[in-house]
Amino acid sequence: MKGKIVAGCLAPHPPHLVYAENPEQNEPHAECGWESLRWAYERLRKSLSEIEYDVLVVHSPHWRTQAGTHFLGVEKFKSISVDPIFPHLFRFHYDLTVDVDLSKAIHDQAQKRGLATEMMNNPDFRIDYGTIVSCHMTNPAWDKPIVAISSTGGARYFNMEVQQALSFELGQATREAIEASGKRAVLLSSNSLSHRHFVKEPDLPEDMSHEHINNHNQYLWDMKVIDMMRKGQTKEFAKIMSDFTEQATAETDAGSLSWLLSALDFPEYESKFHGYGTVIGTGNAVMEWRP
Amino acid sequence: MSQTTSHKNLLKAFVLPGLPHLLLAADKNPGWKKVRNSFDQVKASIDELNPDVLLVYSTYWPSILGHQVQTREMSEWTHVDDQFHALGSIPYKIKGDKKLGESIVKNAKARGLYAKTVDYNGFPIDTGSVVVHELINKDARRPMVIVSSNVYSDRAETVVFGKAAVDALNEQGKTAVAIVVTSLSNRLHTRVVDPKEDHIHSLKDQEWNEKFMEFLGEGRLEDASQLSRQFHKEARVHKVANFKPFWWLSAVMGANNLYAGEILSYAPVCGTGAAVIRLTPSNKAARDLEFDENDPEKYSGERNVLGGEDKDSNFEGGEGFHPSSGMRAGDSDDTFGRAP
Structure with missing residues (x-):
């Protein structure tokens, strides 16, 4: 049977969302907070519950590797992930399974396409919080294996065009490997949209009276690109991705969203928009494509 | 405030690279080995001085919500680098100084900064701090207080943060x-390069490294500090607002050029410039240079930059000019401004 990407999702990773969900795995506890985004994730989960899938494949800006793209190559990881910026909000005990076969298959396919790649085989390795937050918010039961893919720093080392070109190749390699694997995969692009944030937080982090977009320019950009994605104008979006990234200080600089759109072969159909919200000033959307 | 701040408790300064190759794979490249071996000199130097604490500013620890300071009494973990995981794991035990860390935060706040303590089990202490700790303080003989490098801060904020540590x-x-x-x-390097083939990423980077080391080898800490923005533009990947470790170091040690500088080693590590540098407070200033003069209110003669005999208080600085407010441990007999 030919494998398939059964869904592709924009699944941002602010640790605040897990904090406010109060799962038993996270040490700190919140009163409330960021409901518009948490309920967006709830709608995504409901939507995904309508389909069957075997694996989550996540591309995270917070596993940063300059020398090529890296893939998890160990079957089990169990540890605690502490956010280096928000350790007071996110100290998450994880226990996860990796689909090493698919991970290796994507790695090999990316290598065939000329990308620098490496498998991560160190069992002491700690999983980044971007991967964990996106996976937890999408599948809090953690009953599916994951494939985690690192982000290269091409946008900073070269420019966004270089990063995007690498991400497009990686997206195609991902799709080809999934198709060859016979598996049904859900892809997660773990990133915010606009990403300029506040540099202070209120004493009570979940005090929502302090939460809003960092600046109007970011909001305009976020709405523009969300609207394009809603309408299936992803090729057009890809063409202005560099401008968006620069002008909205967007987290798309990590290449996650470019990877996702490429893996989905730049959908011209409408996406499901599950919701939008800000976290410490950044713009975040939860969206879903069904190929 | 800076005119009255005493830096006498700062015994010496080091600039140290932090990539894990130096700890885990030094034998794979003669340059790496050379740099790694010079850490032994650093360790010996510290043992001789026997300071109460190692005060570490790590560019490998970026912070966003102001400045973060480690205050955990004992941090214990097995560290694996995000990128260089294949080199192996680094188990560590780092002893902290909670009181000092808390005081740095308190003083940073008093100086108008946003700062926080960090005291969490499993907090991801950065690769650079872990590598340096294992090479110079593996037995946790001395407490190490690690402070973050704020991504957005520029010179003024970084200098003030350094002063808070001195406070x-x-x-x-x-x-x-x-x-x-x-x-x-x-x-x-953005591709895997055989360790034997390691080299500085570009000739331009190499030339800027040499210029920076020329300054630091002459003890020109404040001159190097003042060159930070240009260095950032020329030789750094623009991941953060600026190149700020020398702003911090200069503020901590004393914003002047009164140091004996030594480049203990320098080599490429994965394309980057890895230098081990020692700066020892000294009254011997680099002569005829830029930032070793004070800000005169009353003319009392020119600074003797052209040579000749020292006329004691005939210089702009005159009596009492010592940016660090007096003699420090290790001061030589040389006086500021004396011609060779």
Whole structure:
């Protein structure tokens, strides 16, 4: 049977969302907070519950590797992930399974396409919080294996065009490997949209009276690109991705969203928009494509 | 405030690289080995001074919500680098100094900064701090207080943060060796390069590294500090607002050029410029240079930059000019401004 990407999702990773969900795995506890985004994730989960899938494949800006793209190559990881910026909000005990076969298959396919790649085989390795937050918010039961893919720093080392070109190749390699694997995969692009944030937080982090977009320019950009994605104008979006990234200080600089759109072969159909919200000033959307 | 700040508790400063190759794979490249071996000199130097604490500013620890300071009494973990995981794992036990860390935060706040303590089990202490700790303080003989490098801060904020650390040391009467964990040029190879073939990423990076080391080898810490923006533009990947470790170090040690500088080693590590540099406070200033003069209110003669005999108080600085407010441990007999 030919494998398939059964869904592709924009699944941002602010640790605040897990904090406010109060799962038993996270040490700190919140009163409330960021409901518009948490309920967006709830709608995504409901939507995904309508389909069957075997694996989550996540591309995270917070596993940063300059020398090529890296893939998890160990079957089990169990540890605690502490956010280096928000350790007071996110100290998450994880226990996860990796689909090493698919991970290796994507790695090999990316290598065939000329990308620098490496498998991560160190069992002491700690999983980044971007991967964990996106996976937890999408599948809090953690009953599916994951494939985690690192982000290269091409946008900073070269420019966004270089990063995007690498991400497009990686997206195609991902799709080809999934198709060859016979598996049904859900892809997660773990990133915010606009990403300029506040540099202070209120004493009570979940005090929502302090939460809003960092600046109007970011909001305009976020709405523009969300609207394009809603309408299936992803090729057009890809063409202005560099401008968006620069002008909205967007987290798309990590290449996650470019990877996702490429893996989905730049959908011209409408996406499901599950919701939008800000976290410490950044713009975040939860969206879903069904190929 | 800077005119009255005493830096006498700062015994020496080091600039140290922090990539894990130096700890885990030094034998794979003669340059790596050379740099790694010079850490032994650093360790011996620190042992000789026997400071109360190692004060570390790590460019490998970026912060966003202001400035973060480690205050955990004992941090214990097995560290694996995000990128260089294949080199192996690094188990560590790092002893902290909670009181000093808290005082740095308190003084940072008093100076108008946003700052926080960090005291969490499993907090991801950065690769650079862990590598340096294992090479110079593996037995956790001395506490290490690690402070973050704020991504957005520029010179004024970084300088003030450095001064807050000095306030804390003076308040508690503790001696320290100041360490910045940083590469010079920081452009890593973007493809895997055989260790034997390692090289500085570009000739331009190499030339800027040499210029920076020329300054530091002459003890021109403040001159190097003043060159930070240009260095950032020329030889750093623009991941953060600026190249700031030398702003911090200069503020901590004393914003002047009164140091004996030694380049203990320098080599490429994965394309970056890895230098081990020692700066020892000294009254011998680099002559005829830029930032070793004070800000005169009354003319009392020119500074003697052209040579000739020292006319004592005939210089702009005159009596009492010592940016660090007096003699420090290790001061030589040389006087500021004396011609060779």
